[in-house]
Amino acid sequence: MHELPVTESILNIVLKHAEKNRVSRVVSITLHIGELSDLEDRWLQHYFDYLSRQTLAGGAKLRIERLPIVLKCRNCDQTMHITRKDLGAIECPNCAGIGDFSLVSGRQYYIKDMEAV
Amino acid sequence: MEGIKLFEVREDILSDNDAAAQQLRDKLRRDKTFVINLMSSPGAGKTSLLLKTAAAIGGDLKIGVIEADIDSTVDAEKIRNAGIEAVQLRTGGFCHLDAAMVKTGLEGIGSQNFDLIFIENVGNLVCPAEFDTGAIRNAMILSVPEGDDKPMKYPLMFSISDVLVINKIDMMELADFETTVLRQRAAELNPDISVFEVSAKTGEGIHGWTDWIKKEIKDFS
Numbered sequence A: 001m002h003e004l005p006v007t008e009s010i011l012n013i014v015l016k017h018a019e020k021n022r023v024s025r026v027v028s029i030t031l032h033i034g035e036l037s038d039l040e041d042r043w044l045q046h047y048f049d050y051l052s053r054q055t056l057a058g059g060a061k062l063r064i065e066r067l068p069i070v071l072k073c074r075n076c077d078q079t080m081h082i083t084r085k086d087l088g089a090i091e092c093p094n095c096a097g098i099g100d101f102s103l104v105s106g107r108q109y110y111i112k113d114m115e116a117v
Numbered sequence B: 001m002e003g004i005k006l007f008e009v010r011e012d013i014l015s016d017n018d019a020a021a022q023q024l025r026d027k028l029r030r031d032k033t034f035v036i037n038l039m040s041s042p043g044a045g046k047t048s049l050l051l052k053t054a055a056a057i058g059g060d061l062k063i064g065v066i067e068a069d070i071d072s073t074v075d076a077e078k079i080r081n082a083g084i085e086a087v088q089l090r091t092g093g094f095c096h097l098d099a100a101m102v103k104t105g106l107e108g109i110g111s112q113n114f115d116l117i118f119i120e121n122v123g124n125l126v127c128p129a130e131f132d133t134g135a136i137r138n139a140m141i142l143s144v145p146e147g148d149d150k151p152m153k154y155p156l157m158f159s160i161s162d163v164l165v166i167n168k169i170d171m172m173e174l175a176d177f178e179t180t181v182l183r184q185r186a187a188e189l190n191p192d193i194s195v196f197e198v199s200a201k202t203g204e205g206i207h208g209w210t211d212w213i214k215k216e217i218k219d220f221s
C-alpha cells in the first residue's frame, strides 16, 4: 500500500522544519488524517521508524488524529458528521434527503505540529 | 522531559505531489491535450475499455496510452497491437502512479502531439485515489462481478472520480448487482459523478461514455 511514499513525505517535511528550527531531536509528530484515507497507523509508524533511523527524527512517535467525514446536504445546507460505517445509508437528519451531499472534509493529510528538543 | 518544545508545522503531506500535478495540468491545458486517469480493481476492464474506446473515436481524435503495469508489458503490447501508441511505465511494485511518474510517461509519448491520452493506472481502488496524477479527469471502472457495495469499502475512490463506468453489464444476469443501489451509494459522496453502463466485451453502452469524452474535450479546447 501507499504508506511508504506518504511516510517519506512526512519525514522530508519534518526534517525541513527540524533544520529550520535548529532542533537536535524530534520526539513526536502530530498528524491529522481524514477518515476517508486508508492509511494504517501501524504501518506508518513502522515505515517511519525504518526511514528515520539515522536522522534527527529517529525514534519519533507519530500521533495520528483522525478527523471525521463531514458532509453538507445540498438540499437544505445541513452539515453532518458521519463515520465510514454510516456509508451506504446516509440520510439528511434535517430534510431526510438522500444521495445529494457535498464532501466538506474527511480527506485531510496534514502535519499539524511536532515536539522536539 | 526537560526542554521539549512544540513547533507548528502546518503542511499538507502530499503538497509536493499536488503541486507537481497542478503543473502538469497547466501544461496539458496549454497543449490542449486531454488526459483521463483510468482506475479500477485488477481485471475490471481498463484495457478492454481502452481498446473499445479507441475503436469508437480513434478516427476523430489522436489517442495515446500510458500503461502502468507492475512488471509486465502485456497491456502495452495489446494496445500497440491495436495500432495505438503506448508507453509503458514500470512501477516495480508501486501501488499507484504519482505526478512525477506520469510526467515521465507524458514526455515519453510526446503528449503535445495527442488530443487524448489515457493513463491506465495500477489496478487497485485504494492507493491511486490518494495521489493526484495531473490528469484532467479521473475515471473509475467498477465491473458488475465486483458488487454494488464498493462505494462503502472504497469511498475515497468514488469521491474523487468524475466518471464511474459500470463495466461487464453483459454479466448482470449472473450477479447480484443493483445498478440503482450502486448509483445511490456513489452519489452519497459525489452527487455530480457521471455514470455510464457499458460492456467492453459486446460494446453495449460504449457511446454514452465516448459521447461524454467528446463533449469534455470540446469544452476543454
Ligand SMILES: Nc1nc2c(ncn2[C@@H]2O[C@H](COP(=O)(O)OP(=O)(O)OP(=O)(O)O)[C@@H](O)[C@H]2O)c(=O)[nH]1
Pocket: B040, B041, B042, B043, B044, B045, B046, B047, B048, B049, B075, B123, B167, B168, B169, B170, B171, B198, B199, B200, B201, B202
Ligand atoms: N464478460 C465481460 N468480460 C469483460 C468485459 N470487459 C473486460 N472483460 C474481461 O475481463 C478480463 C479483464 O479485462 P482487462 O481489460 O484486461 O482488465 P484490466 O482492468 O485492464 O486488468 P488489469 O490491467 O490486469 O488490472 C478479460 O478477460 C476481459 O476479456 C465485459 O464487459 N464483459
Ligand SMILES: [Mg+2]
Pocket: B046, B047, B048, B075, B120
Ligand atoms: Mg489492463
Ligand SMILES: [Zn+2]
Pocket: A073, A074, A075, A076, A077, A078, A092, A093, A094, A095, A096, A097
Ligand atoms: Zn437536508
